[in-house]
Amino acid sequence: MKAFLKTAVAAAAIALAGTFAASAEQVKVGFSPEAYPPFYSQDSSGKWGGWEVEIAMAICAEAKLDCVLTPIPWDGLIPGLKTKKIDAIMNSMSITAERQKEIDFSDKYYNTPTAIIGAKDQKFDASPEGLKGKIVGVQVSTVHAAYAKKHFASTAAEIKEYQTQDEANQDLAAGRIDATQADQIALDAFLKSDQGKGCCDMKGTVAPDLEVLGPGVGAGVRKGDTELKDKISAAIKGIRANGKYNEITKKYFDFDVYGEEAQSN
Structure with missing residues (x-):
């Protein structure tokens, strides 16, 4: 009986550890729940779509992150990130020196006039x-x-x-x-x-x-969250290289919204 209990406890511990490992990869992506077409728009069922939604999900898939869109009012995005209500911001947030005092940014994923x-x-x-x-x-x-x-x-x-x-x-x-x-x-x-x-x-x-105005739009992450920042930056490069970025962009635009060259942050 004791042997059975020890085995059961060990199995539960392994399962629990697996749960923690899986949840560690879940990323709450903050966005302001407002219409901002063609970047963000909501259909009649309440589902959010648009160029930036598709790009964000493509970045997450490339980085093997389980991303969940999490609505927060615009002026609450950075406070929400800092207090861990969300883990990243992908909401047309420009990379600026002022914002970099509070949060870190991935490489840019678009830059338009x-x-x-x-x-x-x-x-x-x-x-x-x-x-x-x-x-x-x-x-x-x-x-x-x-x-x-x-x-x-x-x-x-x-x-x-x-x-x-x-x-x-x-x-x-x-x-x-x-x-x-x-x-x-x-x-x-x-x-x-x-x-x-x-x-x-x-x-x-x-x-x-x-x-x-900054050098473009990037994904905002908490200060010091280098692992997530690097994963997102690598994924941006990945979808640019494998054609996924252009595949999504052509559905919405007849030009490349990425801009001239990448900016590292």
Whole structure:
């Protein structure tokens, strides 16, 4: 009987250890549960899809990580990462020096221009002079908010912050603001929508500012989580090399959103 109990206890310990080993590879990927097409969008059943969702899952598969999409409001993503509510952020978060004070980043997985859109009946460009006297909407806690405050605050009538980019787009369509700044691809998607087509057009891309806008978008991880960061960076290189990145990208874009060259962090 004692021998049986010892064997049973040993077997349970091995099974428990196996459970811990399996769960150690599970990664909670944080994202803000808001429509940001074509990167993130939700179907009628509530399932999330889009280019970034597919790329994130491809990265996880390549890295042999069991990833679970975990919704957290945008301004709670970095706090959630630091308090271990999530293990990584894959949500169009630009790599910036300011954010690198709090978290680490993988290599970039895309880099696209930053643009300004506005009402069709207003003629202006994406410069401080062009936005003189305008109300400019931006999403809170984004590089776009930081950029607008740095470059447009001295000439714009107001830099108005929103919890989501969709709210800024809605206010632009309603005429409550004059312009909004965001990723060009996301703004292009809005301009192709029924609402966007009727109200607004592209005013141009903003002048480069590497310090604020960063070298591209990467996966955010906790400070010191080098193992996960390296796995994700290697997986990004892997899906670029094996064609999976291009296979997914061609479903959404007719150009390579990756940018000129990789950035290591």
